[in-house]
Amino acid sequence: MADAPLLEVNDLSLDYGRGKSLFRALDHVSLEIHRGECLGLVGESGSGKSTLGKAILGLAQSVGGEIVFDGREIQRLPPPMRRRLAKDLQVIFQDPYGSLSPAMTIGRILAEPLRVGGMRYEQAKTAVGEMLERVSLPREWIDRYPSEFSGGQRQRIAIARALIRQPRLIVCDEPVSALDVTTQSTIIDLLIELQRETGVAYLFISHDLAVVRRICHRVAVLFKGQIVEQGGGEKMTTNPDHPYSKRLLMASPVADPTEQARRREAWLQVRTGQA
Amino acid sequence: MSETVALATAEVLPAVQPAEARPQNRSVAFRFLTQPGGWIPLLLVLAILVLAFGAPLWGLQDPMHIDPRVADQAPSADHWLGTDSTGRDLWSRLVWGGQDAFRGAAIVLVVALILGVPTGLIAGYHGGLADGLLGWVSDVLMSLPSIIILLIVAGLTHQNADVLMAAMGVFMAPGYFRLTRSSTIAVRAEPYIDAARVAGISHTRIVFVHIWRVIAAPIVIQTAMTIGVALGMQAGLQILGVGDSQAPSWGGMMSSAMGSLRTNAWLIVPPAAMLGLVIAAFAIMGARLGEITGNRSEKAKHLTRAEKAELAGAAAARAAEATQPNQDLMVAVKGLKVTYATAKARVEVVHGVDLAVRKGEVLGLVGESGSGKSQSIFALLGLLAGNGYAEAEAIWVDGQNVLTLPAAKRRALLGRTIGYVPQEPISNLDPMYTIGHQLVEPMRKVLGMGKAEARAYALELLARVGIEDPARVMGLHPHEVSGGMAQRVLIAGAVAGHPKVIVADEPTTALDVTVQAEVLELLRELQREQGMALVIVTHNFGVVADIADTVTVMKDGLVVESGAVGSIFAHAADPYTRELIEASSKTPSRAALDEGGVGAGAPAKGGV
Incomplete structure (x- = not known):
């Protein structure tokens, strides 16, 4: 059982709309994530990467296929059992502004998952304070509102909320793409550090191959709802096989004029009428 | 590891605000009760409530008591407000x-x-x-x-x-x-x-x-x-x-x-x-x-016309003394300051910035949010929001001292001398009109073309910016096209008047990387074909490496460093510039970080 993956997605399909406006967002997608592993899911807007995250979190309904977490199909669990799964399965969203309730202090926001587990706020406060320190925010800020924090600080709060019940998998949906580039790297390194300490697994959804390269052990490329290639992080971010993965890589600019000129030449080679 | 902590603290701590600077976090009730518009009507309503429901306690006369003898009396000591036609108080x-x-x-x-x-x-x-x-x-x-x-x-x-x-x-x-x-x-x-x-x-x-x-x-x-x-x-x-x-x-x-x-x-x-x-x-x-x-944010104060005229006059007087810069320069900005007026105070967000773009060259203007890069660009274009104003020692565009120009002449530069490409392509197109209409109308107004001529020119431009089937796209509304296509349309509009310089404000930030590469390639081609200068605002040094000849780095409303792309990449003098370059550089892969025992906080450079 030790080698069985933590999460298995088998042949998952998902549609939006109905009738004529039916749109297949996910088309027979399969992947697996092991304990303590970070799997990157890259693709462009509309590729279905966020939809897959939502399906795993129970926020979108599939039309076929299975999602097996820790040996158990989780898609059609009765609501109370699904809610119990929240202890193990968490999320960090992209938008650091919309993902924290503006009307609650960060203490209340972070304590809420614990209170669902039956803890009183006074008890939860200690755990919340510790968690704040782990994401490098002072404990004393517990009574402040989200509006008082910068984007990077809010994302730290969102990370703290995701981690507070010690989950086994966190779906990170573009967690740094709304942040300044210098803030991005500190958040990524924080996520790596926390993964090493706690052994949590990440499904890391992103469009940015450079970020994915730093944090992901393996990478899956999603294109029009299908996974076109999966492989190790090193290979996928330097020399992937599939033409689309190549195009994606060559289109990402790198901060080195000589290297970038070479990359642009390579991109002009693989670029096909794709606008 | 220590570097992670150092970076984290640097990012975290400056935002600590003293308690008195956070009035918006007072409860709604507190703020309501401390304003005259809050406590006065509340007190009034409460007083009337007490008066009405305490009526039996005040020893008032019977409100139903009819007494024709005292009908229609004027206010008096007995009847404070007088009596009605049946003598009731x-x-x-x-x-x-x-x-x-x-x-x-x-x-x-x-x-x-x-x-x-x-x-x-x-x-x-x-x-x-x-x-x-x-x-x-x-x-x-x-x-x-x-x-x-x-x-x-x-x-x-x-x-x-x-x-x-x-x-x-x-x-x-x-x-x-x-x-x-x-x-x-x-x-x-x-x-x-x-x-x-x-x-x-x-x-x-x-x-x-x-x-x-x-x-x-x-x-x-x-x-x-x-x-x-x-x-x-x-x-x-x-x-x-x-x-x-x-x-x-x-x-x-x-x-x-x-x-x-x-x-x-x-x-x-x-x-x-x-x-x-x-x-x-x-x-x-x-x-x-x-x-x-x-509305939790501070109210913006719109400057009156008189205030604006006064500020502009002062700026023009100073600018008139400015000496003409080097002939090679397409754009020269010296000592630019941008200030926003709020209800309480004036806040300066750009504190004296110099920019220079040579004819036919590409300047990358780099900075993160709050650096003042977009505000500098808006000031250059004369497009600051109503409560903002710019001062500068000089702003020269194509040999003209724009600060001394009358407002109408300055506006006329837009579209003909300066083309502008915005950040959010879709929201910069009017949802009510077709793409064709939005291209053709400015051509008729700005370039004085006839309807048929403008339409033919628009078709030609759309084909040039890589849009297949331009005739069909002309009939579409903005919501019917992708972000990449909308950006191509805006670029077509920007180059329509054969401007000598294009100013592009984060033109690819809202787009996917493959679309970003296409748009950058298009800008590069157009810039070379027409010999235009280009100012491209970005936060990504990858974009700078891709397209720019010179680069100016901004932080907190000031220029940190500027120079030729080659020398800045090779040996940037400022640590912040190096940090920005590293953030867009090739990083070690996760496998290398894990196996090589490299701490997560180790410098990103020098990887695999």
Whole structure:
């Protein structure tokens, strides 16, 4: 059982709309994530990467296929059992502004998952304070509102909320793409550090191959709802096989004029009428 | 590892604000009660409530006591407000009448809240069939002629005031329903509601904790307004003669005063003034609450025309002395400062920035949010928001000192000398018009082309920016095209007047990387073909490496460093520049970080 993956997605399909406006967002997608592993899911807007995250979190309904977490199909669990799964399965969203309730202090926001587990706020406060320190925010800020924090600080709060019940998998949906580039790297390194300490697994959804390269052990490329290639992080971010993965890589600019000129030449080679 | 901590602290700590700088976090109640617009009407309403419901305690005369001997008396020590045509004491009737008014308003409120709010929550949160059904009921109620139905109800119930007010509450319920429903739908779409669901929080708790906190404010505001409307309608019905004419009520008093308007006009004044006062008090409280809860940010102060003219005049006088820069320069900005006026203070966001772009060259203007890069660009274009203004020693564009130009001439530079490509392509196109219209109209105005000529030119440009089937795209509306295509359209518009310099403000930030590469390639091609200069604003040194010849790095409203791309990449002098370059450089892969024992916080450079 030790080698069985933590999460298995088998042949998952998902549609939006109905009738004529039916749109297949996910088309027979399969992947697996092991304990303590970070799997990157890259693709462009509309590729279905966020939809897959939502399906795993129970926020979108599939039309076929299975999602097996820790040996158990989780898609059609009765609501109370699904809610119990929240202890193990968490999320960090992209938008650091919309993902924290503006009307609650960060203490209340972070304590809420614990209170669902039956803890009183006074008890939860200690755990919340510790968690704040782990994401490098002072404990004393517990009574402040989200509006008082910068984007990077809010994302730290969102990370703290995701981690507070010690989950086994966190779906990170573009967690740094709304942040300044210098803030991005500190958040990524924080996520790596926390993964090493706690052994949590990440499904890391992103469009940015450079970020994915730093944090992901393996990478899956999603294109029009299908996974076109999966492989190790090193290979996928330097020399992937599939033409689309190549195009994606060559289109990402790198901060080195000589290297970038070479990359642009390579991109002009693989670029096909794709606008 | 220590570097992670150092970086983290650097990012975290500057935002620590002293307590006194955070007035917006005072509770809504505190802020309401400390404003004259809050406490004065509240105190007034409370005083009238105490006066009305304490009526038996004040030793007032019997409000129903008829005494023809003292009919139609003017105000006196015995009768403070005088008497009416049957000799009843007006002051006493006014005070006792308050009970009837507030009791009626309370019934209306309770009924409207009970019927409107829970249904609105259900409809907004669950949507679907329940929403459709409840929405239909609400629409039907709103389309009924309420006054006529209330009169029928009054007739059927022998003018039972409580039943009548309850019926009025039913007609007020759709207001609450629609408000609650639309607020709930808006909150429901927020990511934090999804986050709460993932955290295993039940629907009941989500509704009562998360959604309720946000929709409570608009409901309270609506309530202040509803009370005013209810009082007004109640009085209106009483003026029409509904209700017991003996029992004291404000509307009833007005109704009987109407009968003797010619003989004693004074009778209408006390009840009308009282009703007006109470309704106004509730309206002011509602408006004040709306301001407090709706707008947490500081109000922008728009500069008056005179202030602007004065600032521009001063700037022009100084700029007139500026010496013409090097002939090779297409754009030269010296000592640019940008200031925003808020209600309380003026805040300078750009503190003296120099920019230089040579003819036919590409300048990358790099910085993160808050660096002032976009504000500098807006100042250069003369497109600052209404409460912002720019000062500079000089702004030269194509050999013209633009600060000394009259406003109309300066505007005329846009489109002909300077082309502009914005950040958010879709929102910079008007959703109401077709793409063709938005390309052709400026061509006719700015370039003076005929309709057919402009259309042919637009088709040619669209083909040039890589749009297949331009004729079809001309007929589309902005929502029908992708972000990449919209950006191509805007670029076509920007180059239409053969400008000598293009200013592009983060033109690829909102786009996918493959689309970004296409747009950068297009800008590069156009720039070379037409020999234009290009200013490209970005936060990504990868984009700089791709397209720029020179680079200027900004931070906190100042230039950190500028120079040729080659030398900046090879040996940037400033640590912040190096940090930005590293952030976009090739990083070690995760496998290398894990196996090589390289700490997560180790410098990103020098990897695999």
